[in-house]
Amino acid sequence: MSTGGKGCTRKEKCERSSEPRRFASDIKQCVRLSVHPNNISVSQFSVTLVLEAHNVPELSAGVNCTFEDLTEMNGLVEGNRIKCFSPAEKEMPRIIVDKGDHQIVQLYLKSKETGLAFANTSFVFYNCSVHKSCLSCVSSPYQCHWCKYRHDCTHDPRTCSFQEGRVKKAEGCPQLLPADRILVPVDVVKPITLRAKNLPQPQSGQRGYECLLTIQGSEHRVPALRFNSSSVQCQNTSYFYDGMEMSSLPVVLTVIWNGDFTIDNPANNKVHLYKCDAQRGSCGLCLKADPLFGCVWCKGDNRCTLKQHCPHPENQWLEHNGINSKCTHPRITQDGNKVVKNSSSSV
Template sequence: MTNVRLTIRTLPELPYGAKYRCVFGSAEPIDAEVTEFGLSCPTPEIHKRPSIPPKMDHVLVPLSVRSSETNKDSSPETSPITTAASIDFMGNALGLSGPNPTHLSNHGFAYCPQFKKRDVILLPNNVLKEIVFEVKNLPHPQPGHTGFQCIIVIEGATMLVPARVDGKNIIVCDKTTYSYEANEGNTASVRVVWNRIHHVDSINVTLYK
């Protein structure tokens, strides 16, 4: 069975016991798995898929996501059943990264959380340093969430650094000492998340001695 990967930013938390479900056309809803990139949905069994018309090599099926709590669909996206779909959640609204059949005003990548500037960031080796990001469309964690964190990968080693909100749109990774073994400059990746699993944005930074 093929899995459809849905890339979703700032996936809203559901109440305890509730699940996200994927609905392919008129097929029965299928429980989705929450992943670090959004959702993963198993496709319907072969006998539950629509027939492919004569002289065609595929069929398009409306794909929507619903909560088991409300049992109501988010805005659907038409996607080939054999390929991955891509959607974006912004708060409690669904914006499609492809066609916008429902003409949502907050449609598309521009409304998702992201770094406002992508300037070169330099981090000195073995020096206590904050990393500061200005963020557009900054999400607001709900009560019970763990807030923001910075996930930093240097030479294959991963660090989870607490982060805080400064003002309305600034994320600050707490002061931390970063080090690497190579003799020359090195590159590290920094990913900002909230509630540990919801992606805000990522960028590469330069370490130097």
């Protein structure tokens, strides 16, 4: 290869091929290029980059550094090292990432002698600000830090409001911990307590905690109380969903603070709203409900409901594995021309 005419050719047709490293006849003689650092944030400008070039001819005529067709600047040659600068601020908008958290561009060395690029290497511009959650931010392979009091992902942790607000590892992220199934009967006023870790204490001027439940497309905001960094409680509220087609409805639960700062929920905890009487019109179906629901067959009202909603004495309800756990009311069902009489059934 010759800087006088980059390309594949016979040696005798290569200009100045007799000079050192002007012609390569073996793959080991090809020009290799590396750069340090090999990635920077899109919000860093005019950063000094050091390129190491191997198997290059003498570069006294000088070189330029070119980021694809975006920007070109003079390179400072020091032996086989070349110092370049990353793009200035006015040139960066053309390469700001619009998809994903990084963009790969080719960094070329261009000979001033010929005006041709003779070596290139990959260079990465990354954008921490596309990450909107702590766990996503600190999982980036790049130098991204989470400012938990600003709810912001940045390459420069010095911009975080407080030293203790800088997070670099997933263990330090504010997050909800995995919870057992959260069961909430409809129309029953009940708090929801959640285990968590690293919950920030709102600072002066910041709003407190809320729980956001999305029920059948509608958002319901509920005041929440942060007990400490490891516990938060959605305050006493009742919930409801329309229809009797579903005996239970899993609902997305989001814990937020300061209006719209979302606490990560890596376990995807949900609230399971339920109705005892939905899809349980008979005693047998009622007693087959998950025991954790606490449903009973209220004989006086002839319906499936919660214990506290059955106004009759205890011996007037039937419950799973209770003293009274045997359905005794007969029921006639029609199956084609066959009439079946159900008398007693044990669950």
